[in-house]
Structures are given as C-alpha cells and as structure tokens.
Amino acid sequence: MPTLPELPNDPAASSEPIDSTDLARWRAVQQRDQAADGQFWYSVKTTGVYCRPSCGARTPLRKNVAFHASCAAAEAAGFRPCQRCRPDLPPLAQRQAEAVAQACRLIEAAETAPDTAALAEAVGLSRYHFHRIFKAHTGVTPKAYADAHRGQRLRAQLGQGSSVTEALYEAGFNSSGRFYAHSDAQLGMKPTAYRRGGSGERIRFAVAQCWLGALLVAATGQGICAVTLGEDADVLVRQLQDRFPQADLAPGDADFERTLAQVLAALEDPRQGAALPLDVRGTAFQQRVWQALRSIPPGVTLTYSELAARLGQPAAVRAVANACANNEIAVLIPCHRIVRLDGSPSGYRWGIQRKAALLAREAANREGA
Secondary structure, X not given: OOOOOOOOOOOOOOOOOOOOOHHXXXXXXXXXXXXXXXXXXXXXXXXXXXXXXXXXXXXXXHHHEEEEOOHHHHHHOOOEEOOOOOOOOOOHHHHHHHHHHHHHHHHHHOOOOOOHHHHHHHOOOOHHHHHHHHHHHHOOOHHHHHHHHHHHHHHHHHHOOOOHHHHHHHOOOOOHHHHHHOHHHHHOOOHHHHHOOOOOOEEEEEEXXXXXXXXXXXXXXXXXXXXXXXXXHHHHHHXXXXXXXXXXXXXXXXXXXXXXXHHHHHHHOXXXXXXXXXXOOOOHHHHHHHHHHHOOOOOOOEEHHHHHHHOOOOOOHHHHHHHHHOOOEOOOOOHHHEEOOOOOEOOOOOOHHHHHHHXXXXXXXXXXX
8 A cells, every 4th residue: 555645835744644444445435525535536326427536526435445555456446537527637736736836947947927817727727826825835926036136146146247227127127116125125235235246335244252162143224134153153254255355344343342232142142133123035935934833932843734734825835945044044934943744853053962052051041940
C-alpha cells in the first residue's frame, strides 16, 4: 500500500498510511477523508462508477461497494471514472497548484501584467474561484504577485545599470507616476539611489561580539535594515558593502551605539527590541509574515503550517517559508521561532546551531519566569 503524499505547499509535512483493512477504507469513504485519496479507490456496482475516497457524492450502501488498489484495477473490473471527483485525474489540490503555477508563469512572461479575468480563462477556472485559490496557494492576490514580480525585474534592470526610465518600462511599468509614489516601499530607497548601488543612501552600522558570535546592526534613516549573525565581523561588513557598494556606509556614532546595545539586550530579553524602528523591505505578504513573527511570544514556537493558519491562509505554507527565508533582520523579526512539525529546528540563514541556542535560551527564560 503506498503511503500518503505530503500536504500541498508544506515541504515538512508527512502522514502515516491509513489501516489497509476494508473496515478502515469504508470509514474513510464515510468521512470523505482527503488523506486517503491516492491510497485506494472504491466502486459502486449500482452506478457503475468508481471514486476517490473524498468524493462528495451521496455515500452508497456498503453492500454495493468494492475497493481497488488503482484506477486501472477499477476500470479493469468494468467501472468508469466518476464525473464529480474525477478519480482518474491528479488530486484537486495538485490540479489547483498546477493552475496557480501556470498563472505565475504567464505573469512572469508577460510584458504587462495580465488581468485576473484573463489569467482565470487561461487556466480554465472562473475568475472568482481562480482569485481565491491563487491567494490560498501564494499568499497574495494575482495583482500583488504581478507587482512584486515587476519590482524584482526593476531591481534587476537597475542593477545592470539601466537608466531609471528604461528600467521602469523594461519591468512593465506603463506609467512612472504610480511607481514613484511607492518606490521606497519596493526598493527601500529612491530608484536612482538603488541604481547606483545605494549611492546617496546613508547607512550606519556597528558590529559586536555576543554569545551567538559576530553581530552586525545596520540602519537607514527609517530604521534598522539588517541584523546579521556570523563567525567573522569583517565578513558581515563585506556582505553589507556588497549589497549596497555605492551607499554612504560608515560606523555609527554614539547614538547608534545605543541602538546596538538595545539589539544586544534583545538577545537576553526580546522585549527590549520591541520598540526599535525597522526598515523592512519586501512584498505585502512578506510584511504580513514578518509582522506575525513579531507577535509570537518568546519561548513559543509555531510550525510553518500554524503560522500560515494564523494569517488566515492555511494553503500558503510554502510562501510563508519563503518569507521567513528572506528575513534580513535576525532576532528582532524572530523567524527562529518557526520549527518543523516534530518540533525540531528547521533551516536558519544564520546557522541551525544559533537557532537551537536561541530557542533553548528563550524556553529556559520562559520556564524561569
């Protein structure tokens, strides 16, 4: 008996196969158990069709039901596929994920973003249904996804030295007015400054040693834009320089040293960093994930699935994981509080050992409180 597939969009999800007895199979049919889909199929002799266990059709009488190990076995026995649950096709969640992936490819290939109606028609879904499943799987609306993709194209064009006007139109912006109104949110700075590798942007930084190793804190005039951890302070500084090679990077003054001290204090007591202003740069969905991370109390952990559920988008597990991976601000945006389904630490851009150490200290402090 094959095992159940992983839950859609959650690379850490896993399930145990259900009991292989007919009694357990019949119970799965009665409960329309989606977890049983793919493990077996059942046929109904009075209708001549076979179904997947989760089929929404009226539950047949047990005496009329037979179980099959595959679609081929059911068809060999003389049954045809149910037109409601389409057991001969991939599971619904997989078909929806494929439709969303196709729509994403269409958005990324288009010179100007297709509207939602055109995308829905291209993937064979109604506009409303397409909009709902797209947001469930990606965490954002089709328009927000298109805007984020255009922002990525714009950053790539500016990084290649294109003029701002050329980059805007190459990225698919038909009008510069709307873009300039929101350029700081998409780039973190004015487009001319981004094009020049941060030229004209004032970024102050400081480094220190702490119990997690080397720590760098950097900030623009809007707030802290980076908190990074590593083995070597010089490497952290070079990484900041590589990110904005033309920015006005300089060690922070006495006032900035106080900011550094507050970040260091947050390592001991996370409440110390709650009021620090942050300059976080990302899509609308990433911003939501990062805000949700900041609401998780110290000593408490969640899985990616649980965090997605808190956001009201339980299918967006992979998008949540990507947002955590793109977090540039260690500790203050506590992505270290997201763990695997079994409670063990998952990947962490600053090292799995640091993540485990942060979790252990927060758990100890919580127990001692």
